[in-house]
Amino acid sequence: MAVFLKIKLKAYLYADIDEYNKQHDTTLNNTTPHDTMLNNAEQQEILRRRTFAIISHPDAGKTTLTEKLLLYGGAIHVAGAVKSNKIRKTATSDWMEIEKQRGISVATSVMGFDYNNYHINILDTPGHQDFAEDTFRTLTAVDSVVIVIDSAKGVETQTRRLMQVCRMRKTPVMVFVNKMDREGKDPFDLMDEVESELGIHVRPLSWPINSGERFKGVYNIFQSTLDLYTPNKTQITESLRFDDVTDPQIAELVGEQDALKLQEDLEMIEGVYNPFSREDYLAGDLAPVFFGSALNTFGVKELLECFVQIAPSPRPVEAVERKVEPMEDGFTAFCFKIHANMDPNHRSCIAFFKICSGKFLRNTYYRHVRENRQMRFSAPTCFMAQRKETVDEAFAGDIVGLPDTGNFKIGDTLTAGENLHFKGLPSFSPEMFKYIENADPMKQKQLDKGVSQLMDEGVAQLFVNQFNGRKIVGTVGQLQFEVIQHRLEHEYQAKCRWEPLQMYKACWIESDNEAELEMFKKRKAQYMAKDKEGRDVFMADSGYVLQMAQNDYKNIKFHFTSEF
Numbered sequence: 050m051a052v053f054l055k056i057k058l059k060a061y062l063y064a065d066i067d068e069y070n071k072q073h074d075t076t077l078n079n080t081t082p083h084d085t086m087l088n089n090a091e092q093q094e095i096l097r098r099r100t101f102a103i104i105s106h107p108d109a110g111k112t113t114l115t116e117k118l119l120l121y122g123g124a125i126h127v128a129g130a131v132k133s134n135k136i137r138k139t140a141t142s143d144w145m146e147i148e149k150q151r152g153i154s155v156a157t158s159v160m161g162f163d164y165n166n167y168h169i170n171i172l173d174t175p176g177h178q179d180f181a182e183d184t185f186r187t188l189t190a191v192d193s194v195v196i197v198i199d200s201a202k203g204v205e206t207q208t209r210r211l212m213q214v215c216r217m218r219k220t221p222v223m224v225f226v227n228k229m230d231r232e233g234k235d236p237f238d239l240m241d242e243v244e245s246e247l248g249i250h251v252r253p254l255s256w257p258i259n260s261g262e263r264f265k266g267v268y269n270i271f272q273s274t275l276d277l278y279t280p281n282k283t284q285i286t287e288s289l290r291f292d293d294v295t296d297p298q299i300a301e302l303v304g305e306q307d308a309l310k311l312q313e314d315l316e317m318i319e320g321v322y323n324p325f326s327r328e329d330y331l332a333g334d335l336a337p338v339f340f341g342s343a344l345n346t347f348g349v350k351e352l353l354e355c356f357v358q359i360a361p362s363p364r365p366v367e368a369v370e371r372k373v374e375p376m377e378d379g380f381t382a383f384c385f386k387i388h389a390n391m392d393p394n395h396r397s398c399i400a401f402f403k404i405c406s407g408k409f410l411r412n413t414y415y416r417h418v419r420e421n422r423q424m425r426f427s428a429p430t431c432f433m434a435q436r437k438e439t440v441d442e443a444f445a446g447d448i449v450g451l452p453d454t455g456n457f458k459i460g461d462t463l464t465a466g467e468n469l470h471f472k473g474l475p476s477f478s479p480e481m482f483k484y485i486e487n488a489d490p491m492k493q494k495q496l497d498k499g500v501s502q503l504m505d506e507g508v509a510q511l512f513v514n515q516f517n518g519r520k521i522v523g524t525v526g527q528l529q530f531e532v533i534q535h536r537l538e539h540e541y542q543a544k545c546r547w548e549p550l551q552m553y554k555a556c557w558i559e560s561d562n563e564a565e566l567e568m569f570k571k572r573k574a575q576y577m578a579k580d581k582e583g584r585d586v587f588m589a590d591s592g593y594v595l596q597m598a599q600n601d602y603k604n605i606k607f608h609f610t611s612e613f
């Protein structure tokens with residue numbers, strides 16, 4: 050540890066990073082500092098952090114809920130302050146709108162605020178499904194997730210897909226059933242739907258009294274209190290509270306019939322569902338459920354209060370080499386998102402790093418593991434509500450934004466010196482594929498650079514067909530192709546042309562049987578491609594072709610994600 054510190058301190062003395070690198074064998078920095086822990090006060094800082102994302106199908110109420118949480122945190126004072134980060138369908142070809150949206154999404158990428166004694170970081174995820182890949186990656190940087198479901202629509206496609214990622218990573222999930230002020234599905238039916246569609250056990254921690262026009266409030270099972278519904282779109286209102294569901298006053302307020310129905314429902318809940326277990330929630334096996342109306346700031350406080358108490362503080366993160374504990378003294382972080390600058394004349398980006406362990410300090414040298422060199426950052430930013438602020442220090446659980454001029458790729462690791470590689474940034478098979486061609490022969494270099502950087506930024510995925518050498522860009526939706534073309538033109542002065550390609554799925558393949566794998570690659574040569582990491586990918590042009598391949602080559606596994 051002493052050697053390690055000495056090296057770190059000495060790094061201050063060298064003005065030029067390259068000079069520093071030249072004079073020091075960076076492998077010297079390979080000491081493993083994880084045997085020492087942060088001091089008590091610093092550990093407390095980490096324990097009070099709650100870093101999570103809100104996910105939903107577009108229009109379920111993610112933006113509204115985020116805003117109301119910020120309102121409770123005192124981070125904003127009026128509703129309507131948080132701009133929606135979604136690119137609306139009508140704006141598909143409106144470039145100004147897309148640029149504007151990109152700007153908004155940088156401002157709202159991470160929203161940090163303090164609530165009671167907790168420090169909360171909400172990571173925003175793009176609502177538009179064409180940017181689902183962005184959302185998948187953001188989910189690798191959170192310690193838990195809140196899923197918003199529209200009470201009338203139930204579980205929708207986007208939610209189902211995002212939940213798959215949570216399940217893969219065993220991320221603890223909490224559900225907020227929104228829009229109870231509208232006529233919705235029966236809450237018991239909704240619970241069944243969540244269980245079967247999202248593949249997770251549920252446990253209601255609050256329960257609604259009716260919905261729509263007859264919506265009267267929510268009984269908070271977690272705290273044994275009753276909140277009566279008073280619609281209020283702009284302010285936080287304290288609702289009346291009762292400690293016991295059999296209190297005769299409840300019947301006076303909601304009516305005899307509804308009070309009785311509530312008692313029956315609660316009995317049923319106790320009978321049908323197991324008692325809430327925090328352990329199961331933290332293991333990602335059980336989702337506590339809350340009901341409310343984000344628009345009316347109703348049920349949000351209950352969600353927030355329960356959330357801060359039961360949601361996990363920063364969790365250990367698996368690296369290839371070892372498991373990294375948040376309380377370790379040595380700083381480690383990984384890059385999960387790169388956001389391009391709005392100004393096309395300055396091709397600088399912000400690289401978002403999730404701190405996995407230790408403490409980050411401004412102007413301190415850290416090791417960029419992939420490039421094996423030291424870097425320090427004079428203007429790192431943290432995000433408080435909607436402000437970006439330069440920070441001097443940040444802790445495990447926090448997200449720091451590092452100004453970047455093309456040094457970072459998604460998945461890069463920064464450490465205090467250790468040679469460490471974080472796992473868990475999967476790529477998913479794209480849904481749409483096109484050949485990308487150069488439309489201006491004089492600008493081949495610019496095009497190659499632009500495509501390479503945009504792919505590093507995670508805008509889309511690039512595959513190179515091994516048979517004909519042609520480049521294939523895979524996306525989740527049409528909008529991404531338009532964004533790539535626009536950005537190539539405006540940021541790299543390159544022009545591209547798209548050629549249609551009929552493709553079903555990209556499958557990452559593996560097998561214990563080397564000979565069979567080689568045989569497969571030979572036989573299917575025209576379908577074989579490499580992804581940007583050089584991994585073998587089988588590009589199936591139809592479901593039938595894939596099925597035939599699966600039948601014929603029993604020893605080969607076909608994966609729809611790059612991580613398996």
Ligand code: G4P
Pocket residue numbers: 105106107108109110111112113114133135176227228229230231341342343344345
């Ligand atoms: P999203 O980020 O998940 O896409 O959803 P967002 O919060 O933008 O909400 C989608 C629409 O649903 C918005 O209406 C919003 O006002 C409405 N909404 C959110 N929560 C509730 C609720 O509890 N009850 C009711 N009745 N509506 C709710 P919009 O008309 O599409 O947009 P806006 O003009 O209100 O911004």
